[in-house]
Amino acid sequence: MNTEKTLPNGIIIDTPRTLGEVVRNKRKEDNLTQVELAELTGVGLRFLSELENGKPTIQLNKVLLVLSGLGLKIEIGQ
Amino acid sequence: MNTEKTLPNGIIIDTPRTLGEVVRNKRKEDNLTQVELAELTGVGLRFLSELENGKPTIQLNKVLLVLSGLGLKIEIGQ
DNA sequence: ATAGTATCTTCCCGAAAGGGAATATTATGA
DNA sequence: TCATAATATTCCCTTTCGGGAAGATACTAT
Numbered sequence: 001m002n003t004e005k006t007l008p009n010g011i012i013i014d015t016p017r018t019l020g021e022v023v024r025n026k027r028k029e030d031n032l033t034q035v036e037l038a039e040l041t042g043v044g045l046r047f048l049s050e051l052e053n054g055k056p057t058i059q060l061n062k063v064l065l066v067l068s069g070l071g072l073k074i075e076i077g078q
Numbered sequence: 079m080n081t082e083k084t085l086p087n088g089i090i091i092d093t094p095r096t097l098g099e100v101v102r103n104k105r106k107e108d109n110l111t112q113v114e115l116a117e118l119t120g121v122g123l124r125f126l127s128e129l130e131n132g133k134p135t136i137q138l139n140k141v142l143l144v145l146s147g148l149g150l151k152i153e154i155g156q
Numbered sequence: 157a158t159a160g161t162a163t164c165t166t167c168c169c170g171a172a173a174g175g176g177a178a179t180a181t182t183a184t185g186a
Numbered sequence: 187t188c189a190t191a192a193t194a195t196t197c198c199c200t201t202t203c204g205g206g207a208a209g210a211t212a213c214t215a216t
Contacts, residue, residue, distance in 0.1 A: 010153040010154065010155035011155065012151055012153050013142075016139060016142070019138070022154050056137075058137065059134070060097070060137070060138055061094055064091070064094070067154065072155065073154065073155055073156065074153070075088035075090055075154070076088060076089050076100050076151070076152055077088035077089065077150065
């Protein structure tokens with residue numbers, strides 16, 4: 001996992017795998033199962049499993065749903 | 079509470095449409111056509127057009143390719 | 157305004173990949 | 187070990203992607 005932080009609480013997402021690790025870590029911090037998070041965010045269990053395992057070809061809107069449900073913000077900059 | 083809309087040098091991505099706007103603006107700043115950016119990043123012209131227009135169901139890895147090609151970083155935080 | 161040009165969007169096709177629901181596997185605890 | 191919870195994977199149908207080309211807009215100069 002990429003633990004480099006450029007800003008407080010900000011993690012650079014360079015690959016789908018990094019994204020998956022961020023999601024899994026936050027979900028566990030929040031003491032949620034995949035089933036609970038899936039229901040909370042309106043995505044399927046399979047999707048969530050694949051997201052956390054770094055599948056590259058998942059759809060953007062569902063990623064945004066999950067991040068939003070976890071209270072995470074996504075930011076783009078130089 | 080945090081009333082900041084963005085973190086330093088960053089734009090919060092809340093929807094696919096916002097992402098599309100960021101990509102289009104950066105591409106134009108760099109004086110690239112869609113054809114040029116598509117070739118540069120290895121995605122199709124149609125994909126790039128759909129990305130810039132906010133299509134929700136595009137694939138994550140291709141988004142990352144385009145952002146990387148534009149020299150943009152993606153970051154996740156609270 | 158009009159012509160001409162550059163750029164962007166949309167259509168078709170086949171191949172590849174996505175998603176939900178169901179099933180299988182793995183991890184955890186008594 | 188065995189039962190249960192949690193996670194990963196399979197089945198089947200739908201959707202996306204790239205490529206090429208046509209259609210639609212935008213831009214520029216006269």
